[in-house]
Amino acid sequence: MSIHKPEATEVLVVGAGQAGVAMSEHLSAHGVPHLVLERGRIAERWRSERWDSLVANGPAWHDRFPGLEFDDLAGDDFAGKDRLADYFEAYAQKYNAPIRCGTEVLSVRRKVGEPGFHVETSSGPVDARYVVAATGPFQHPRIPALVPAESGLCQIHSSAYRNPQQLPAGNVLVVGAGSSGTQIADELRRSGRDVFLSVGPHGRPPRSYRGRDFTWWLGVLNKWEAPTPPAGAGHVTIAVSGAHGGKTVDFRHLAASGITLVGRASSFDNGVISFAPDLAGNIAAGDADYLSMLAEADAYIADNGLDLPEEPEAHVIAPDPQCLREPILELKLAKSGVTSIVWATGFGVDYGWLQVDAxxxxxxxxxxxxxxxxxxxYFLGLPWQSRRGSSFIWGVWHDAKYLADHIAIQRHYLAYGTTHAAYV
Structure with a gap:
C-alpha cells in the first residue's frame, strides 16, 4: 500500500482507447471532474496489437464518433489501424480529455466506511467516487489448449500477428473464421503460402448490397438495436471485412483462391490435428444468414419505393469446392508443410485489478x-453491452453517453440536501 497522499478525482476512467476517449467527452459535457489513466498510449491496442494491413470493419462515414470526421478519407473508404489510432488521439485533443498515459492501474478497492474507491497505480494512489473500466473486450488473447508448445510449431494469436514475413517459411493453419481469421488467411495466401482455414459457426453479412454498405442496412432494418443475447448464449463471430476496399467474405471464393477450408479444430495428437465434421453445416448456416439479409433488404426497398439498383448476382451461391464436398477430418501437419498456426480465436477478459464484487x-x-x-x-466497450451496435466505434460512443448520464443522475441524488444543483 502506498504511503503517499492519494490524488483525488470524482470519476476515474481506466483505459484510453475508443471507449475511454468517448467516456471523457461525455463526462466533460456534464461538467464531471475525471481522470483517464492509460498504461500505454492513446488507442495503444490499435497501434501495437493489430496486424499491419488491418482496416476498420465499417466505412469512414459510419465508423467514427459524431464530433469528428476523417478529413483525409472518402466516406466509403476504410481507415487503417494507424489512421484510427491517430483519429482517437485527435479526438481526445479536440475535447481536451484529461488523459494520463504511461500509468497502469494496479488495483481498485472499495473504501471502508466512506464512499468511493481507493486505486493503486504505477504513478501513485488515486481516490475516486466512481470507476469506469474502459479496457474493452480485447484484454487476454485466448488460445485453446489444443496443440502443446513442445510440438515445434510456431503458434501465435492474431493479436501478435503482423505480416506474412513474421512467420517461418512453410504453410499455415489459421484457426477462426471471423473478421480477423479470414483477413489473415487471405493475406497469407496472397503472399504465396498454402493456407488451411478452420471455419466454425459464423454470421456472414454482405459487405454491401444494392449500393449500400451492410452498416447502412443494419441501421435501416433496425438490427443495430438487437438486444443483448441472454446470459449463457453462445457468441457467433461475424465474417465481414473492409480489406481491399471492402468485399463480402465468401468462403467459396477463398477456397477458389487456394485456401483449404476445414471444420473446427477439435484435437491434436502426435503431429496430427483433427477437425469436427461440421464444415458444411457451418458454411450452410453462414449462407442462410447472408441470403436472409438480402431478402430483408429487398423487402425494405420494395416497401419504401427506393430507387436502388438491382443486384441479382449477389444471390448466386457458387458451387461447393472440393474441400467442402470432401472435407478433411485429419491433417498431418509436417506432411502438409504446416509450420505455423495463427489462432484467431478471440479474447478473454482480465479484471484482476478490479477487486470488487462485480x-x-x-x-x-x-x-x-x-x-x-x-x-x-461501470463497464464500457463490451460486446453487446447494450445492443448489437455496441461492438462498433459509434456504438461505444452511445454507450459512453448512457453511462455518463447515469453518473450525472447519481451525482444529483447524492447532492440532495447539500446543494441546489439543477437536475441533469
Missing part, C-alpha cells in the same frame, strides 16, 4: 448496459 463465477462483468451490480463501478 463479476460472475466465470469472471465476467455483472452489469446492465454497463452499469455494474457494484454501485459506483
Amino acid at each position: 463479476f460472475d463465477a466465470d469472471g465476467r462483468p455483472k452489469h446492465l448496459k454497463g452499469v455494474s451490480s457494484e454501485p459506483g463501478v
Whole structure:
C-alpha cells in the first residue's frame, strides 16, 4: 500500500482507447471532474496489437464518433489501424480529455466506511467516487489448449500477428473464421503460402448490397438495436471485412483462391490435428444468414419505393469446392508443410485489478448496459453491452453517453440536501 497522499478525482476512467476517449467527452459535457489513466498510449491496442494491413470493419462515414470526421478519407473508404489510432488521439485533443498515459492501474478497492474507491497505480494512489473500466473486450488473447508448445510449431494469436514475413517459411493453419481469421488467411495466401482455414459457426453479412454498405442496412432494418443475447448464449463471430476496399467474405471464393477450408479444430495428437465434421453445416448456416439479409433488404426497398439498383448476382451461391464436398477430418501437419498456426480465436477478459464484487463465477462483468451490480463501478466497450451496435466505434460512443448520464443522475441524488444543483 502506498504511503503517499492519494490524488483525488470524482470519476476515474481506466483505459484510453475508443471507449475511454468517448467516456471523457461525455463526462466533460456534464461538467464531471475525471481522470483517464492509460498504461500505454492513446488507442495503444490499435497501434501495437493489430496486424499491419488491418482496416476498420465499417466505412469512414459510419465508423467514427459524431464530433469528428476523417478529413483525409472518402466516406466509403476504410481507415487503417494507424489512421484510427491517430483519429482517437485527435479526438481526445479536440475535447481536451484529461488523459494520463504511461500509468497502469494496479488495483481498485472499495473504501471502508466512506464512499468511493481507493486505486493503486504505477504513478501513485488515486481516490475516486466512481470507476469506469474502459479496457474493452480485447484484454487476454485466448488460445485453446489444443496443440502443446513442445510440438515445434510456431503458434501465435492474431493479436501478435503482423505480416506474412513474421512467420517461418512453410504453410499455415489459421484457426477462426471471423473478421480477423479470414483477413489473415487471405493475406497469407496472397503472399504465396498454402493456407488451411478452420471455419466454425459464423454470421456472414454482405459487405454491401444494392449500393449500400451492410452498416447502412443494419441501421435501416433496425438490427443495430438487437438486444443483448441472454446470459449463457453462445457468441457467433461475424465474417465481414473492409480489406481491399471492402468485399463480402465468401468462403467459396477463398477456397477458389487456394485456401483449404476445414471444420473446427477439435484435437491434436502426435503431429496430427483433427477437425469436427461440421464444415458444411457451418458454411450452410453462414449462407442462410447472408441470403436472409438480402431478402430483408429487398423487402425494405420494395416497401419504401427506393430507387436502388438491382443486384441479382449477389444471390448466386457458387458451387461447393472440393474441400467442402470432401472435407478433411485429419491433417498431418509436417506432411502438409504446416509450420505455423495463427489462432484467431478471440479474447478473454482480465479484471484482476478490479477487486470488487462485480463479476460472475466465470469472471465476467455483472452489469446492465454497463452499469455494474457494484454501485459506483461501470463497464464500457463490451460486446453487446447494450445492443448489437455496441461492438462498433459509434456504438461505444452511445454507450459512453448512457453511462455518463447515469453518473450525472447519481451525482444529483447524492447532492440532495447539500446543494441546489439543477437536475441533469
